Structure formats: C-alpha cells, structure tokens
Amino acid sequence: MTRYGPDECDVLIVGGGGAGLRAAIAVAETDPTLRVAVASKVYPMRSHTVSAEGGSAGVIKSNDSIEEHIYDTISGGDWLCDQDAVEAFVNEAPKELLRMEHWGCPWSREPDGQVAVRSFGGMKNKRTWYAADKTGFHMLHTLFQTSLKYEPVKRYDEYFVTSLLVDDGRCQGVLALEMATGQLHTIAAKSVILCTGGFGKAFPFTTNANIKTGDGVALAYRAGVALKDMEFVQYHPTGLPFTGILITEATRAEGGFLLNKDDYRYLQDYNLGEPKPEPVLRTMELGPRDRLSQAFEQERLKGRTIKGPYGDYVHLDLRHLGEQHINERLPMVRELCLKYEKIDPVTECIPVRPVVHYTMGGIHTDIMGATNVAGVYAAGEAACVSINGANRLGSNSLTELLVFGARAGQAAAAYAKESPDFSPRLQALADDAAQDIEKTWIAPRSKRSKDTIAGIRKELHNQMENGAGIYRDAKSLQTARETVLELQERAQHVALQDTSYTFNTELTAAIELRNLLELSSAIIESALQRTESRGSHQRTDHPKRDDEKFMAHSLAYRTEYGTAPRIEYAPVTITRWPPKERVYG
Amino acid sequence: MESQTTYKRFRPAPYTPKMQLSWWWQKPTYFAYIMRELTAVFVAAYAVILLLTLRALSAGEAAWEAWTTTLQSPLSIGFHVVALLFAVYHSITWFMAAPTAIVLNVKGKPVPAKTLILAHVVIWIVCSAAIAGILLTR
Amino acid sequence: MQKTITIQVKRYIPEKQPTPFYQDYEVPLETKWGVLDALTYIKDELDGTLAFRWSCHMGVCGSCGMMVNGQPALTCATFLEEYLPGPICIEPLDHFPVIRDLVIDTDAFMGKLKYVKPWLIPAEERSVDDGENRQTPAELAAFKQYTLCINCLLCYSACPVVGLNEDFLGPAAIALAQRYNYDSRDAGQTQRHDVLLDHGGAFDCTLIGECSRACPKHVDPTGAIQRYKADGAMEFWKRLLLPRGAAKR
Incomplete structure (x- = not known):
C-alpha cells in the first residue's frame, strides 16, 4: 500500500x-x-x-x-x-x-x-x-x-x-x-x-x-x-433571557413550576393535563419541549408573559424545592442564576423564555x-x-x-x-x-x-x-x-x-x-x-x-x-x- | 522580559513572557507566601542559637555567664522578638493550611475546615503551656 | 451615568510586529455584559483582527480564560460592572507561550494531562454484561470535587511554580490524577505514583495556594496536591525500605 x-x-x-x-x-x-x-x-x-x-x-x-x-x-x-x-x-x-x-x-x-x-x-x-x-x-x-x-x-x-x-x-x-x-x-x-x-x-x-x-x-x-x-428546530422552553443559557429540564423534573405574569401555571390551558403539586410524567411541565415552547408563544400573544429588556419571559419557580434539594440535584442551575442573572433560585423565580436548542x-x-x-x-x-x-x-x-x-x-x-x-x-x-x-x-x-x-x-x-x-x-x-x-x-x-x-x-x-x-x-x-x-x-x-x-x-x-x-x-x-x-x- | 523566535510564514513565533524577579511583590498572597518561606531563616537561626547555648553550657560557668549577657543585649532581644513573630506567623499559616491536606469524616460527614484549624490551635496552646509550665516552675 | 468603558488589550500579531503591544477600545457599558461580550463587540464592530478563543458563554467549556486586570479569570463569567470606572486591562493567560493576541499555546498542558494517566484503571476488566459498579453517594463524594475541573488553565496562570519550572505537572493535572486515585472503582494509584513522585510531580508544589483561589469551579487543586503529598510520602518510604515486589503491592 x-x-x-x-x-x-x-x-x-x-x-x-x-x-x-x-x-x-x-x-x-x-x-x-x-x-x-x-x-x-x-x-x-x-x-x-x-x-x-x-x-x-x-x-x-x-x-x-x-x-x-x-x-x-x-x-x-x-x-x-x-x-x-x-x-x-x-x-x-x-x-x-x-x-x-x-x-x-x-x-x-x-x-x-x-x-x-x-x-x-x-x-x-x-x-x-x-x-x-x-x-x-x-x-x-x-x-x-x-x-x-x-x-x-x-x-x-x-x-x-x-x-x-x-x-x-x-x-x-x-x-x-x-x-x-x-x-x-x-x-x-x-x-x-x-x-x-x-x-x-x-x-x-x-x-x-x-x-x-x-x-x-x-x-x-x-x-x-x-x-x-x-x-x-427545537426550542427549549427554559433559557435565561439575554445570555440564552440553558436552565435544564431537570428543574421541572425535580418539581419546578412554569408561571405566567399572574403566577398561574398556564400550561394547564394547552392540553397538557391538570396541575398537581408533584411532577407527573408526560404532563404539564414535563410535557415535550415543542409543546411547551409553543404554549409560551400563545401566552405571549395573549399578553400574559412578563416584559423585560431582553424580550418577554415567564417565571420558573423552584422555591418550594428547598435549598438542600437544589444544591444536591441542581447545583449548576443555582450557580448559573447567581452568576448571570444575579438571582438565587432558592428565594426567587428564574426568568425564562424559549430558546433555540437543538437541530x-x-x-x-x-x-x-x-x-x-x-x-x-x-x-x-x-x-x-x-x-x-x-x-x-x-x-x-x-x-x-x-x-x-x-x-x-x-x-x-x-x-x-x-x-x-x-x-x-x-x-x-x-x-x-x-x-x-x-x-x-x-x-x-x-x-x-x-x-x-x-x-x-x-x-x-x-x-x-x-x-x-x-x-x-x-x-x-x-x-x-x-x-x-x-x-x-x-x-x-x-x-x-x-x-x-x-x-x-x-x-x-x-x-x-x-x-x-x-x-x-x-x-x-x-x-x-x-x-x-x-x-x-x-x-x-x-x-x-x-x-x-x-x-x-x-x-x-x-x-x-x-x-x-x-x-x-x-x-x-x-x-x-x-x-x-x-x-x- | 520575553523570549521568542522570529516569524516565518506557517511557522508561528510565540513569545513567552518571563516572570519578573519581583513577582512575589505583585500580589498580597504571593507576598504572604514568601514571608512564610522566610520564616525558615529565623527558625534555623534560632536553632543555631540553641546550639551555641548548649556549647556555652558545656564550656563552664564563665562562658555561660558571658553568653547569657550577650543574649540580654538589646540587639539580641530585638532579634528574639522578630524571630518569635515569624515563628508565630509560621505556625498560623501552617494551621490554616492543615485542612487542605486532611480530610476527616466523622459519622459519614466531613469535619469542617474551621474545626480542624481550631483543633490544631488548641493542641498548640496546650503544648506551649505545658512546655512553659515545665520551664517556669522549678 | 457612565456610558462606555475602556478595554485595554495586550495584542500580538507576529507577522506585523515582533513584540506585543497594547491597544485601547471604547465599548458600551451594558448591564449584564461580561468581559467576553465586550471582546466580541470589539471583534464584530470595531476591529476584526482581534483574536481570542471562546465557545459556551456559560463558564463550562474553559476556552475564555485570560488575565483581567492582572488576575486570571473566565471572561464570560466576569462582568464589566465589577471594574467600574475602568479601564479594564486584558492580557493572555500568564505562564504560557502566546501564539497571537489573547491565544495561548496549551500543547504542553495537554501532554501533562495525558501523562498522569487520567482514565479509570480497574483492578480487573469488566464487560458490560457484568453490569454496573456499585458506588455509594459517600464514595462518589470522596472524589466528586476533583471531577469538576474544566481545564480552563486559570490555576496554571496563578501558580508561580508553573511559571518558574516548566516541568511541573501543575495543579489541574495533579488534581485530575487524584480524581481517579480517590475513585472507588480505580486501582491505578501505583501507576500514577510513578509520575507524581517523579521530578515535576506533586513535591514540586510549594503550597502557595493560589491555584485554589483562582479556580472558578472550586476544585481545590491545593488540597488535592497536599493530600497526595501525604500519600506520596508513605509510598516513597515504602519503596525505599521494602523490597521491590512488596512495595509495588
């Protein structure tokens, strides 16, 4: 050869x-x-x-x-x-x-x-x-x-x-x-x-x-x-505004809620099941990414999202999970929020909006x-x-x-x-x-x-x-x-x-x-x-x-x-x- | 000070900045480190003094008297004060560094760094007190 | 209200000028902008010739480490507002050869990384059919911290020993060796002793502690090296005093 x-x-x-x-x-x-x-x-x-x-x-x-x-x-x-x-x-x-x-x-x-x-x-x-x-x-x-x-x-x-x-x-x-x-x-x-x-x-x-x-x-x-x-093209429903940093789906798997400007779990209006306090598989926040991102867009058109300098957003609420659980299962999420949004998810809601994620x-x-x-x-x-x-x-x-x-x-x-x-x-x-x-x-x-x-x-x-x-x-x-x-x-x-x-x-x-x-x-x-x-x-x-x-x-x-x-x-x-x-x- | 090669196409010529001699002067943490290293000089000097003391002791009463007089000079006392400060500094930095090398688990939970440092300081004080007790109560 | 901030960049273009030089740029002072955002602004709007590495913009890929006002930092996770009123001086990471502008040559580091055998060396090979190794959360916690290194090289820039002694393996490489040494599934410590006890190994560290202060991921390489010194000293005496075969065990 x-x-x-x-x-x-x-x-x-x-x-x-x-x-x-x-x-x-x-x-x-x-x-x-x-x-x-x-x-x-x-x-x-x-x-x-x-x-x-x-x-x-x-x-x-x-x-x-x-x-x-x-x-x-x-x-x-x-x-x-x-x-x-x-x-x-x-x-x-x-x-x-x-x-x-x-x-x-x-x-x-x-x-x-x-x-x-x-x-x-x-x-x-x-x-x-x-x-x-x-x-x-x-x-x-x-x-x-x-x-x-x-x-x-x-x-x-x-x-x-x-x-x-x-x-x-x-x-x-x-x-x-x-x-x-x-x-x-x-x-x-x-x-x-x-x-x-x-x-x-x-x-x-x-x-x-x-x-x-x-x-x-x-x-x-x-x-x-x-x-x-x-x-x-997949939009991930939860990215930080401006930076587009991903807030993992695991936040919702661990029990996080998505809330509109009225603190309402709006996904229940979009054929994604009933809101329960605990996460239920294949429903609500644990629905697929395309449907969640589309629900955000519908919600935005209804004027129920929150206005911000880097576009509209909704809230991802992890506060009820508690500090220990967040530190153990979602340490990077906390680190990223503190660093790039200057907020602590233990005590505050995370601003999120859909973001292009995967082709x-x-x-x-x-x-x-x-x-x-x-x-x-x-x-x-x-x-x-x-x-x-x-x-x-x-x-x-x-x-x-x-x-x-x-x-x-x-x-x-x-x-x-x-x-x-x-x-x-x-x-x-x-x-x-x-x-x-x-x-x-x-x-x-x-x-x-x-x-x-x-x-x-x-x-x-x-x-x-x-x-x-x-x-x-x-x-x-x-x-x-x-x-x-x-x-x-x-x-x-x-x-x-x-x-x-x-x-x-x-x-x-x-x-x-x-x-x-x-x-x-x-x-x-x-x-x-x-x-x-x-x-x-x-x-x-x-x-x-x-x-x-x-x-x-x-x-x-x-x-x-x-x-x-x-x-x-x-x-x-x-x-x-x-x-x-x-x-x- | 920088070293590098001359550039030719497709042959990059990286430059490598060399550390300045005064590098330890540029950050407080570097300075603190060099001071800690410097404590060795004083500890060693004190060891030499100890040896000289032993020699004076073995050389008879006149030599001993002369030596203790020398030790009482202002210069000598000044040195001892400085040496003591460096020794204390050395001990403290040593105790502060201790938790980096020691990982202790009690009942499955790691012992916090502060506890480890505190334990070292307590042992240090106890030992010092014991030695002082032996020397001062005759 | 301050509207802009001055960014002073240490530049080097070997074809143009054989020595590095400084260049100032005026960039908008935006809230939320990291130092990296200022650099991409310069690249996009002011000067297309500025060269630097970046990728993830979320502090995990380890590409964008630079000296910011003399301190090693991840530029994507360091914000303009921390340096008011400016100027901000940006230089390539210390202790590395500089290829161009803010781009350093990391090949030597890549070699050192491989040299410490940073892979799992099991006591005996297992096949997938044998299933998983059991590892309790406590066993995981014993080495987890050392897995968090992103190879950003800030610790190499912070460490004077790295600058003075090019053979020194350096904080990240030794911490990575320890990551495997403390993994309950690993049995390769003897092999790694050969490297870590040798010239350039853990005992070249003089315990300055600056690597741990510079580490953006709290890996604590200082601790990893100090712990190795304790283990390594035992191994050293064992090898010196015991006959060869016994010491190897």
Missing part, C-alpha cells in the same frame, strides 16, 4: 465532542491496527457536549421497559422517527451508558450504590441517568480522558476542516486549516465521520455555543450528501451512520438517522451520540479496511480546494464591499427568528428565503480586515458564516415546502398534521451556491407503532 504522506489515516473523525470521541474509541477497539485521527476546530473538552445538563436516557430499572422508551421517543417525535433506528437506539442505550460507567463517568447514585435515574420531559418512566446537572460535562470529560489511553488515536486539535475531498463518489480525506499556523493540510482518510454538532447558531437566541455553526453538515452538503428534516435535522444517514457518499459517515447532532423525528425528547441526545458514535465508528472502520488505495487525483483535489479558500478569502481583493461578517450574521439572525421561528407561514418563509439567498451572494464579497496567517479567527468566522447561510437556506426551503404542522415545525397557515402527504422525511440537495436547494421526500420507516394522535396530560 502506498502512503500518501505524513497526514494519512484510515478513519478521520471531524469533531471532538461526545460523538466524535466515542467513534474514535470504537475504531480503536474494532481494530487497533487502524490509524484513527480526530480533527477539530477546538480542543476536545471545549466541544459543546460539555454544556448538556440534564441527563442521558437508557432503560435500566426493573419497573421500566424498552418498549416504553421506544414509544415515548416515537410519539415525542410526532411519528417522524424511523422506528427501526429508534429500536436499535433504545436497545443499545443501556449498554453504552454502562460502558460510560466502566470508564469512570461519575453518575449520581442511589443510597445503595446503584446508578440513579430521574424523570424527564415526554418520558413516561424515570430513565434518565444523570451526573448532578452537569451530565454532558462529565460525559465529555470521561470520553476525552478515556480516549487518551488509546495510543492509535491521533489528534489534530484546532484544525478547521474546510472541504471533504471526494473522487468519483468515494471519500479520500479532507482539507484542513491549521489555525495556529494558517497552513492548509491535506489529511488523507479512507473514511471520514462527521461529528461536528448542530447549527443552532443560525438563530440569534440560542443555548448553543459559539462553535455550533454546522460546519460538518455544510461539508457533507457541499459534497452532495442530502440533508434530512432540516425544518425541525433535529442534519446529515442524512442510515442506521449505521453511512451517507450516500461512500466513506462519509456522520453521528451525533450533525446527523439525522432519524431517531428524533419532528421533536427530540430531552436526554435522548446524549445517549444518541454514544450509540450512533459507536455504530459509525465500527462501520467506518470496516469500510476503511476494505477500501482500495487512495485516488491518484487526491493531491489535485486538495489543491483545487485550497485554491478556492485562497481565492475567496485570503487573496487581496480590488472590490471592497461595505458588508461585514457581523452585519451579515445579524441580518441572517433576524430572518431566521422572524421567518423560521416557533411559528412560521408561507409569507414569512418566502421573505426569509429571498433575503438569505441574497446574503449568500453578499457574503462572498466580505472583505476581511485580518490578513494574518496566525490564528486568524476572522477567516474561520467567514467560513462559518458561509456554512450557516447554506444551512439556513436548507432549513427555510424544507420548512416552506412542508405545508403541515408537526412537532417543532408549526405552520400557522397549515395548522394540521398531514400524514397522507408528509409522513415523510424531507431531503434537501444542494444546487448551485446562491440558489435554493432541491427538496425530495423519503418514506419514514414504520414497523410496529402506527401513527396516532400525540396526546399528553
């Missing part, structure tokens, strides 16, 4: 968060002779998995059942989940969580030493494993620290992947910008797993970290992979994480398998990145072992991609545009919030569509002030902006063409679910830059759970 160069590997993972690290470990365990590498634009422990709070779902207690977890997930997703995928997911979830336990994850415990589980929104039983309210943080650090013991795992920290290199429908590797030096490197890889997370940063008010710009999803999209169910859509993969381009795989929030359908249930995503991270790792390893030598055209492909970066961003330009990255980003944010927010209609989406396409064009002419090669964050921000613009266009087009309401996608001009026409995944295919994508539909896999009305309360 001929070696391509120093930067050659069998499996390259793009993104060093939960899914990426789990995939890396899976490759190393599948075959220790394989050369596996993780390239990420940030150090692994900075990845956004770190911010997940509430927990990770998996059936382990004897009073729970696999069947119920499957049903909760499918009904929570408004029947848009692929049921074979959900079944595989729920079956493998406990094993993956146990592996995390064996790797040292500091799960919260029962008095007798068993792993403890808590309630979560949309789940009929207690099945959410947690590590206080820093579950994502502990899972990410456990995975990162564990990954250090696998010698074959090589890391490219702070390498920003700019293009997938694909020759004749087969993946050959990537082109990546080494941020510290500004040098573009070709990393040859037989298979590539994209684990770069979602693209919540297309929206102005989001729990998502600055890095969540959907880079991997855009890479796949440009390489000809379809993006699935892009119109489904259900993403790279169209099969149940093993494979895409339609040979050698390209995806897992985690970047991928859409789909187990989340039209609305993800809280605590399913942390488990998802374990289950499908591992699956994608195994599949990509098997593929890499079988695949032939690299294409002789590899260097030419890399040179072309490098030239594109040079030409678009680095070369000095005669025509200087007045636009700035921040200016275009702000316009994009406005369009996404107003045009493709919690409620949408044809008119708002049309406007957003035209503007975003125009912004794509303008973004190509933004002049960068920073001409340095050393850690040029303006250059990476420009590439991120282009990625967000392309993905936004896919979100808008998919939303425009789905003329029904389902889960998180609510069309005021088409308020009903339409199973006849839209019991289907939307697939967005990229056309030319600056034009809207082509939308096709693929059937949803239904096995044992025929579509029904979604009932809570």
Whole structure:
C-alpha cells in the first residue's frame, strides 16, 4: 500500500465532542491496527457536549421497559422517527451508558450504590441517568480522558476542516486549516465521520455555543450528501433571557413550576393535563419541549408573559424545592442564576423564555451512520438517522451520540479496511480546494464591499427568528428565503480586515458564516415546502398534521451556491407503532 | 522580559513572557507566601542559637555567664522578638493550611475546615503551656 | 451615568510586529455584559483582527480564560460592572507561550494531562454484561470535587511554580490524577505514583495556594496536591525500605 504522506489515516473523525470521541474509541477497539485521527476546530473538552445538563436516557430499572422508551421517543417525535433506528437506539442505550460507567463517568447514585435515574420531559418512566446537572460535562470529560489511553488515536486539535475531498463518489480525506499556523493540510482518510454538532447558531437566541455553526453538515452538503428534516428546530422552553443559557429540564423534573405574569401555571390551558403539586410524567411541565415552547408563544400573544429588556419571559419557580434539594440535584442551575442573572433560585423565580436548542435535522444517514457518499459517515447532532423525528425528547441526545458514535465508528472502520488505495487525483483535489479558500478569502481583493461578517450574521439572525421561528407561514418563509439567498451572494464579497496567517479567527468566522447561510437556506426551503404542522415545525397557515402527504422525511440537495436547494421526500420507516394522535396530560 | 523566535510564514513565533524577579511583590498572597518561606531563616537561626547555648553550657560557668549577657543585649532581644513573630506567623499559616491536606469524616460527614484549624490551635496552646509550665516552675 | 468603558488589550500579531503591544477600545457599558461580550463587540464592530478563543458563554467549556486586570479569570463569567470606572486591562493567560493576541499555546498542558494517566484503571476488566459498579453517594463524594475541573488553565496562570519550572505537572493535572486515585472503582494509584513522585510531580508544589483561589469551579487543586503529598510520602518510604515486589503491592 502506498502512503500518501505524513497526514494519512484510515478513519478521520471531524469533531471532538461526545460523538466524535466515542467513534474514535470504537475504531480503536474494532481494530487497533487502524490509524484513527480526530480533527477539530477546538480542543476536545471545549466541544459543546460539555454544556448538556440534564441527563442521558437508557432503560435500566426493573419497573421500566424498552418498549416504553421506544414509544415515548416515537410519539415525542410526532411519528417522524424511523422506528427501526429508534429500536436499535433504545436497545443499545443501556449498554453504552454502562460502558460510560466502566470508564469512570461519575453518575449520581442511589443510597445503595446503584446508578440513579430521574424523570424527564415526554418520558413516561424515570430513565434518565444523570451526573448532578452537569451530565454532558462529565460525559465529555470521561470520553476525552478515556480516549487518551488509546495510543492509535491521533489528534489534530484546532484544525478547521474546510472541504471533504471526494473522487468519483468515494471519500479520500479532507482539507484542513491549521489555525495556529494558517497552513492548509491535506489529511488523507479512507473514511471520514462527521461529528461536528448542530447549527443552532443560525438563530440569534440560542443555548448553543459559539462553535455550533454546522460546519460538518455544510461539508457533507457541499459534497452532495442530502440533508434530512432540516425544518425541525427545537426550542427549549427554559433559557435565561439575554445570555440564552440553558436552565435544564431537570428543574421541572425535580418539581419546578412554569408561571405566567399572574403566577398561574398556564400550561394547564394547552392540553397538557391538570396541575398537581408533584411532577407527573408526560404532563404539564414535563410535557415535550415543542409543546411547551409553543404554549409560551400563545401566552405571549395573549399578553400574559412578563416584559423585560431582553424580550418577554415567564417565571420558573423552584422555591418550594428547598435549598438542600437544589444544591444536591441542581447545583449548576443555582450557580448559573447567581452568576448571570444575579438571582438565587432558592428565594426567587428564574426568568425564562424559549430558546433555540437543538437541530433535529442534519446529515442524512442510515442506521449505521453511512451517507450516500461512500466513506462519509456522520453521528451525533450533525446527523439525522432519524431517531428524533419532528421533536427530540430531552436526554435522548446524549445517549444518541454514544450509540450512533459507536455504530459509525465500527462501520467506518470496516469500510476503511476494505477500501482500495487512495485516488491518484487526491493531491489535485486538495489543491483545487485550497485554491478556492485562497481565492475567496485570503487573496487581496480590488472590490471592497461595505458588508461585514457581523452585519451579515445579524441580518441572517433576524430572518431566521422572524421567518423560521416557533411559528412560521408561507409569507414569512418566502421573505426569509429571498433575503438569505441574497446574503449568500453578499457574503462572498466580505472583505476581511485580518490578513494574518496566525490564528486568524476572522477567516474561520467567514467560513462559518458561509456554512450557516447554506444551512439556513436548507432549513427555510424544507420548512416552506412542508405545508403541515408537526412537532417543532408549526405552520400557522397549515395548522394540521398531514400524514397522507408528509409522513415523510424531507431531503434537501444542494444546487448551485446562491440558489435554493432541491427538496425530495423519503418514506419514514414504520414497523410496529402506527401513527396516532400525540396526546399528553 | 520575553523570549521568542522570529516569524516565518506557517511557522508561528510565540513569545513567552518571563516572570519578573519581583513577582512575589505583585500580589498580597504571593507576598504572604514568601514571608512564610522566610520564616525558615529565623527558625534555623534560632536553632543555631540553641546550639551555641548548649556549647556555652558545656564550656563552664564563665562562658555561660558571658553568653547569657550577650543574649540580654538589646540587639539580641530585638532579634528574639522578630524571630518569635515569624515563628508565630509560621505556625498560623501552617494551621490554616492543615485542612487542605486532611480530610476527616466523622459519622459519614466531613469535619469542617474551621474545626480542624481550631483543633490544631488548641493542641498548640496546650503544648506551649505545658512546655512553659515545665520551664517556669522549678 | 457612565456610558462606555475602556478595554485595554495586550495584542500580538507576529507577522506585523515582533513584540506585543497594547491597544485601547471604547465599548458600551451594558448591564449584564461580561468581559467576553465586550471582546466580541470589539471583534464584530470595531476591529476584526482581534483574536481570542471562546465557545459556551456559560463558564463550562474553559476556552475564555485570560488575565483581567492582572488576575486570571473566565471572561464570560466576569462582568464589566465589577471594574467600574475602568479601564479594564486584558492580557493572555500568564505562564504560557502566546501564539497571537489573547491565544495561548496549551500543547504542553495537554501532554501533562495525558501523562498522569487520567482514565479509570480497574483492578480487573469488566464487560458490560457484568453490569454496573456499585458506588455509594459517600464514595462518589470522596472524589466528586476533583471531577469538576474544566481545564480552563486559570490555576496554571496563578501558580508561580508553573511559571518558574516548566516541568511541573501543575495543579489541574495533579488534581485530575487524584480524581481517579480517590475513585472507588480505580486501582491505578501505583501507576500514577510513578509520575507524581517523579521530578515535576506533586513535591514540586510549594503550597502557595493560589491555584485554589483562582479556580472558578472550586476544585481545590491545593488540597488535592497536599493530600497526595501525604500519600506520596508513605509510598516513597515504602519503596525505599521494602523490597521491590512488596512495595509495588
């Protein structure tokens, strides 16, 4: 076998968060002779998995059942989940969580030493494993620290992947910008797993970290992979105004109330059941996220929310839980409120409003994480398998990145072992991609545009919030569509002030902006063409679910830059759970 | 003071700020630390005085008289006062640091840091009183 | 009423100028704005060339540590109002090579982290079919505090020993070793003794205590290191006095 160069590997993972690290470990365990590498634009422990709070779902207690977890997930997703995928997911979830336990994850415990589980929104039983309210943080650090013991795992920290290199429908590797030096490197890889997370940063008010710009999803999209169910964007009902910091669903699972300006538990008016002093699963505050966020919006239109300098909000009341309980189960919530809102949830209500949290859509993969381009795989929030359908249930995503991270790792390893030598055209492909970066961003330009990255980003944010927010209609989406396409064009002419090669964050921000613009266009087009309401996608001009026409995944295919994508539909896999009305309360 | 290499394209040239000699002067906590380290000098000096005292004792009455006269000089008394202050400072910082190294659980609950410090101080006072008692009551 | 505040940034662009320089920016004084919000404002509205790292904006990813008025701080969790009337001086974290502006080189730290074997080393390998390890809340509490480190490196900036001795493993790395040493599921302490007793290990710490004061997550690395010194001293004498095989046990 001929070696391509120093930067050659069998499996390259793009993104060093939960899914990426789990995939890396899976490759190393599948075959220790394989050369596996993780390239990420940030150090692994900075990845956004770190911010997940509430927990990770998996059936382990004897009073729970696999069947119920499957049903909760499918009904929570408004029947848009692929049921074979959900079944595989729920079956493998406990094993993956146990592996995390064996790797040292500091799960919260029962008095007798068993792993403890808590309630979560949309789940009929207690099945959410947690590590206080820093579950994502502990899972990410456990995975990162564990990954250090696998010698074959090589890391490219702070390498920003700019293009997938694909020759004749087969993946050959990537082109990546080494941020510290500004040098573009070709990393040859037989298979590539994209684990770069979602693209919540297309929206102005989001729990998502600055890095969540959907880079991997855009890479796949440009390489000809379809993006699935892009119109489904989850609003989490409880974020802090201004910062958008997430106040975990666990606050409500532990018994928190949502109150409007009259201190009234308004969810009872929205088909979410009767208010009880104790939390009841699948009712009221423990309803699914889409329904709670929509209830807020309705309440706002009725003028029953509270006005604040950073938008309307309602109150999350934890005061009745008591200081000890809050300190034990929700220490981070208290810490965040004290720090960023200067209020103490032990004695005061927390101001909260819905905030963009998760993108259900993403790279169209099969149940093993494979895409339609040979050698390209995806897992985690970047991928859409789909187990989340039209609305993800809280605590399913942390488990998802374990289950499908591992699956994608195994599949990509098997593929890499079988695949032939690299294409002789590899260097030419890399040179072309490098030239594109040079030409678009680095070369000095005669025509200087007045636009700035921040200016275009702000316009994009406005369009996404107003045009493709919690409620949408044809008119708002049309406007957003035209503007975003125009912004794509303008973004190509933004002049960068920073001409340095050393850690040029303006250059990476420009590439991120282009990625967000392309993905936004896919979100808008998919939303425009789905003329029904389902889960998180609510069309005021088409308020009903339409199973006849839209019991289907939307697939967005990229056309030319600056034009809207082509939308096709693929059937949803239904096995044992025929579509029904979604009932809570 | 900074050290660095010259820049070439794709070869970053990081600079590394070097610590100044006066670093311990820049933060009260650093200063307190250096003072604590300095107590060692006084403790050692006092050990030397103790040795000299023993030598004077073994060298006969004249030597002993001369030595005790020296000890009573204002300079010597001044040194003893300063040495005592440093010794007390050393003891206090030591007791304050004790809880960082000791994790005690009584009936499943961790003993609070304050209790641990207090326990150390009490033992210290008791020991000092005992020694003083032996020396002063003849 | 004060409407703006001056932010003074220590900058370094190797291609442009071989030495660092200071640059002042005037930013709006908004309530709720952290120092990081001021930096993103500068980047977006005033000067696109300013380079710094940030991500989560909620004090958990550990990216945005910098020196703020000479003290190491997470800039997303440090607020403009704490520094009235200004100016606020922002510099890259102390004791690290600086790549560009506020971006430091952390590769050496990443190496040290791996060196202490920060992963669970069980007495015997278990398969998933064996089920979970039991661990009582008290056993969890014995090491929980040391799991909370976000690798923000404020403690390395606060520690003069790190600045004077580049071989020192440093507060976060030793605390992480202790996190596994005190985990009831772990049996790897002997392996970690080899590292922690060695040159650059726990005994290079001179108990200044500044790391614990700088830690935004109350990990208390000072305590972790002091506790190791007690354990490590026992191990040292055991290795010195007992025959090899016995000491290893």
